[in-house]
Amino acid sequence: MVSQFSVPTKIFSGTEALSILGQYADKRVAIVTDAFMVKSGLIQQVTQYLGTQFRVFDQVKPDPDISVLQQGTATFVDFEPELFIALGGGSALDAAKGIRATYFSLKGKQSIPLIAIPTTSGSGSEVTSYAVISDPIKNVKYPLVSDDLVAEMAILDANLVMSVPKSVSMDTGMDVLTHAIEAYVSKNANDFSDALAEKTIYLVHRYLPQVFENPSNKKARAKVHNASCMAGMAFTSSGLGLVHGMAHTLGALFHIPHGKMNAMLLPIVIEFNSANCDYIRHRYSQCAKAMGLNAISNHSAVMQLVAEIRQLNQRFGIPESLRALGCDINLLQQDLTKVVDSILQDGCTQTNPRAVSADDVRNLLKLIAG
Numbered sequence: 001m002v003s004q005f006s007v008p009t010k011i012f013s014g015t016e017a018l019s020i021l022g023q024y025a026d027k028r029v030a031i032v033t034d035a036f037m038v039k040s041g042l043i044q045q046v047t048q049y050l051g052t053q054f055r056v057f058d059q060v061k062p063d064p065d066i067s068v069l070q071q072g073t074a075t076f077v078d079f080e081p082e083l084f085i086a087l088g089g090g091s092a093l094d095a096a097k098g099i100r101a102t103y104f105s106l107k108g109k110q111s112i113p114l115i116a117i118p119t120t121s122g123s124g125s126e127v128t129s130y131a132v133i134s135d136p137i138k139n140v141k142y143p144l145v146s147d148d149l150v151a152e153m154a155i156l157d158a159n160l161v162m163s164v165p166k167s168v169s170m171d172t173g174m175d176v177l178t179h180a181i182e183a184y185v186s187k188n189a190n191d192f193s194d195a196l197a198e199k200t201i202y203l204v205h206r207y208l209p210q211v212f213e214n215p216s217n218k219k220a221r222a223k224v225h226n227a228s229c230m231a232g233m234a235f236t237s238s239g240l241g242l243v244h245g246m247a248h249t250l251g252a253l254f255h256i257p258h259g260k261m262n263a264m265l266l267p268i269v270i271e272f273n274s275a276n277c278d279y280i281r282h283r284y285s286q287c288a289k290a291m292g293l294n295a296i297s298n299h300s301a302v303m304q305l306v307a308e309i310r311q312l313n314q315r316f317g318i319p320e321s322l323r324a325l326g327c328d329i330n331l332l333q334q335d336l337t338k339v340v341d342s343i344l345q346d347g348c349t350q351t352n353p354r355a356v357s358a359d360d361v362r363n364l365l366k367l368i369a370g
């Protein structure tokens with residue numbers, strides 16, 4: 001077996017980190033972002049360091065689709081950028097990755113770097129080789145994976161996340177926790193991804209509740225922001241698991257924010273994965289330990305871990321089932337075979353620690369439907 005660990009992205013962090021953009025003041029810069037960043041003026045935190053030659057594409061919507069990649073590419077095709085900047089949550093970062101790839105396929109591959117500046121603490125997309133692109137007609141989200149999607153540079157400045165609304169902060173924070181736990185138990189986990197995942201679990205468990213209590217707590221925000229990036233480094237090496245495999249399909253079908261969908265699925269999938277295998281229980285027990293939970297056996301550690309995640313969800317206002325969220329469960333019944341196939345084929349399902357059958361997925365869907 002060969003496992004790979006590399007972090008090709010240069011990471012700059014801290015309250016002055018954005019100032020390194022000053023070195024690109026003479027470049028033509030393509031900025032990919034969403035309308036909120038422009039309306040709120042947050043984009044000026046970036047543009048103040050650039051010269052006059054920048055062009056902004058601000059039409060990214062949550063869960064970007066192929067049409068957004070086409071529109072974005074069309075915006076920049078005659079501009080001939082020398083640098084791409086992605087500013088926003090995972091949706092803007094993934095859209096920028098896709099727009100740069102589409103631009104390269106149109107113009108021929110060039111060495112135009114991408115600087116990713118996350119404004120949520122969630123996806124870790126600033127360091128991953130993933131871009132999740134939706135097909136709204138088929139109601140499917142595709143996790144694309146390629147080294148070509150990796151950003152050359154990431155800038156982590158927690159000032160940019162201070163304005164994230166509480167519910168989005170909790171959803172995205174639970175996405176970070178899911179990345180770390182899935183990376184830790186993944187079939188391709190390794191010592192390097194383990195170290196990052198353990199630290200992420202510790203940081204999110206300690207500081208996300210502090211962000212919930214006081215969203216203006218800058219220290220807690222900065223810890224969760226760094227954790228988000230570390231979790232990205234972990235899972236871009238190890239892969240993810242069935243929570244993400246199911247969340248991509250269910251999130252696309254019911255239009256549920258990615259982190260919320262993961263948070264709802266996480267306890268159910270942990271119970272499923274750990275049911276028949278003490279080694280998997282042992283791996284989850286290490287996740288419980290990273291949260292500071294002490295148990296006398298692997299079995300009770302898993303029970304404590306699941307209870308702790310359910311408690312966090314309850315505190316953050318994240319419901320247990322699709323029905324409790326107000327989803328029309330009939331949608332699931334109508335397309336059950338397609339939903340099951342799409343979950344089984346999702347790239348993230350391939351690295352789940354327990355092999356998954358169509359019957360398993362059907363049973364898990366019953367549980368999450370509620």
Ligand SMILES: NC(=O)c1ccc[n+]([C@@H]2O[C@H](COP(=O)([O-])OP(=O)(O)OC[C@H]3O[C@@H](n4cnc5c(N)ncnc54)[C@H](O)[C@@H]3O)[C@@H](O)[C@H]2O)c1
Pocket residue numbers: 034036061062063064088089090091092094119120121122123124125128129130131132160161162163164165168172175258259
């Ligand atoms: N590429 C990867 O490695 C990876 C990993 C996990 C998730 N994803 C994808 O990322 C997307 C989710 O990203 P996300 O959870 O960051 O959400 P998002 O990017 O969709 O943003 C959620 C909302 O928060 C708003 N927002 C963003 N920054 C803000 C700020 N600073 N202040 C106020 N509002 C702000 C956005 O305008 C949007 O309305 C999904 O499509 C998911 O599939 C990608």
Ligand SMILES: [Fe+2]
Pocket residue numbers: 123175179244258262
């Ligand atoms: Fe995720």
